[in-house]
Amino acid sequence: MARIILDRLKERFGADVLETSSQHGDDVAVVTPARWREAAEFVRTDPRCACDYFVDLSAIDCCDNGDPEARFEVYVIAYSVARKHRVRLKVRLPEDNPEVDTLIPVWVGANWMERECFDMFGVRFKGHPDLRRILLYEEFKGHPLRKDYPAQQAQPLVAYREGTYDKLRPFLADEGMPLDRTFKAAQDPD
């Protein structure tokens, strides 16, 4: 059944498929960061995989495995509407400078999920056209879904923004609008 995807991946990528598993019936393949996008492209275009449906992309913080070279696991789930099977591709990224190729050229839907992944975990995606925070605001400090994020940490209070939002930079850049932003300190009510 769905094992076909794992077999095809191993056949095509050989040693670059680091491990495969099917725990609880979910087929998982871990690939090397260098061939991450290639593997995704293969899963989508190979006629026997045909995973044209983008399901999900996110990450797991595996800080407990003791290996700083494999702290973050980024995964993408893809599904084939025609063949009714799905696969989860994973890539392991190091603690300092976690970066991997973007999957937007493969599934355009990866755009917001990669932004969210950057927002929550600080994983960067090479070639992403618009890697801004998406659920949190720009002044937010840290990446909250990392296990070492201090949950009690206070965040800066953004009382008032003058000028336009920096978030709009790619959007307004061609309009000659003032892009430098200054903060007014929160007004003391007394």
Place this chain on the structure above:
Amino acid sequence: MEPIDLEYDDAELELPSEPMSLNMGPSHPAMHGTIRMVLKLDGETVKSTDIQPGYLHRAFEKMAERGTWAQVFPYTDRLNYCSPLLNNVGYALAVEKLLGITVPRMGQLLRVVHGELSRMADHLTCNGAMAMELGAFTPFLWYLKAREWIWECHETQTGARMTHSYFRIGGTALPATDQFVARARKTVQRVLEVVAEGESLLLRNRIFLDRTQGIGVLSRETALAYGVSGPMLRGSGVDYDVRKDKPYLTYGEVDFDVPIGEDGDTFDRFMVRSEELRQSARIIEQTLDLMEKVDPRSPDAKVSVDDPRVMLPPKSEVYGTIEGTINHFKLIMEGVDVPAGEAYAYTEGGNGELGFFVVSRGGGTPWRVRVRSPCFYSLQSAKGLIEGGMLADIVPIFGSVNMIGGECDR
């Protein structure tokens, strides 16, 4: 008297046409108070847009990592608050997948009935709100009246109108009450009457048709690449419904159709939801029949697994025996001991594929709970639907996306 028909230079009458930036939302009624769209307009045509979600972000995934497995249920209620029980079911199935347990038959049937009732409430809200945003206020009020009947039906069973937290890891909080089957049957019939009544106001209405047909066309390929799911994907003509493609619970035993659209426009999405209301009613009717066939003395009639490692003991044991007290204490304070591993469980939620990706490192607290919230994906695709269209068309398009703030921003 001088003649008033002065000669005008045509060029002077041209309106200024430089692009204009407009903020729509977050405090705009059509944006449901949680989405901001930055639009660049040329006249009334939308040139480009930047959709900014996140105004209702409540750190669902972070909070889930800080309590026990069972403490996540109240948060899931608040994801898609139009169909909370579907979220309960989705999360319960994910944890049960990790634990490797299957709920007894009566518990599964109860999950299907409540889930489908919730789906009806969800679709009624979406279709009603969409009609209201186009100026048709009456169908909205009728649909909300019907939604209230569904919620009353839930209330007799769960004790709450909206945030039920009714399902548990391993089953259901309580068995069905004696009146539940009859009440559910009656509710479904009354709701269907209201649906037909509401449609009779809309489907021959020139304004409604003109503002929805051919507006916001989403092609099949784009929908797939964006990960759009549920009624929106089926409106674009893709025959994908989790209940059919990978039947979970007892969906494999009941007979129902999956409606799909042809053009992928706003009208098709409306019609798919309308038809799904009827299909949900069919599922409920058949599932209620199956419930009545279950022998009350057989093990099938249980609603929860009989496993003290997962289910709380009955209150009489908690207060009457030391074993019950300790069992209760351990489950509440330490949580269900879920073996290490990871699993992705997906169900058909109100808006499409609702997936929970749960990671356990062993012990009573989740390591990671990721929710694949369907309307986050639908909303992303809305950018392509809005650009190039008219400003006023944003309202019906956005209505048909059915963005639920709690689910989108988590």
